[in-house]
Amino acid sequence: MIGLSFTISFNWIYLFLFIFAQWIFIFIYRKSYKIKGDIKRQFVIGLYVLIVGSVGDVIGTSLNLWHFPDGDVPAIIMLIYFFAGLGGYNLIKLIDKHM
Numbered sequence: 647m648i649g650l651s652f653t654i655s656f657n658w659i660y661l662f663l664f665i666f667a668q669w670i671f672i673f674i675y676r677k678s679y680k681i682k683g684d685i686k687r688q689f690v691i692g693l694y695v696l697i698v699g700s701v702g703d704v705i706g707t708s709l710n711l712w713h714f715p716d717g718d719v720p721a722i723i724m725l726i727y728f729f730a731g732l733g734g735y736n737l738i739k740l741i742d743k744h745m
Contacts, residue, residue: 658722665726669733676740684739688732695731696724 678684703719706712714720 652721653716654720654722658720658726662722662726662729665729665733669729669736672733672736672740676736676743678736678739688735691735692728692731695734696727699727699730700724 673679678688703723707714707719
């Protein structure tokens with residue numbers, strides 16, 4: 647059974663901060679806060695990536711494709727999935743704008 651662990655190593659925090667920082671940078675660069683409806687779209691995409699990532703973790707650990715060191719999924723990985731979705735959305739929109 648997969649559980650949720652709230653004891654987090656600093657490596658996870660570094661990864662989270664890197665992903666969060668890239669989202670903030672692209673968010674400000676694109677001026678996403680000024681685009682009507684963009685925040686809502688980002689939130690929906692973030693939730694989608696969060697759900698898909700979480701399901702992928704359950705499947706991957708159940709099939710013994712990978713494991714987490716203490717046997718439980720770190721809770722911070724859910725935030726990482728969410729902000730990775732937000733960052734990916736902003737990056738795609740940024741590339742689309744300049745192509």
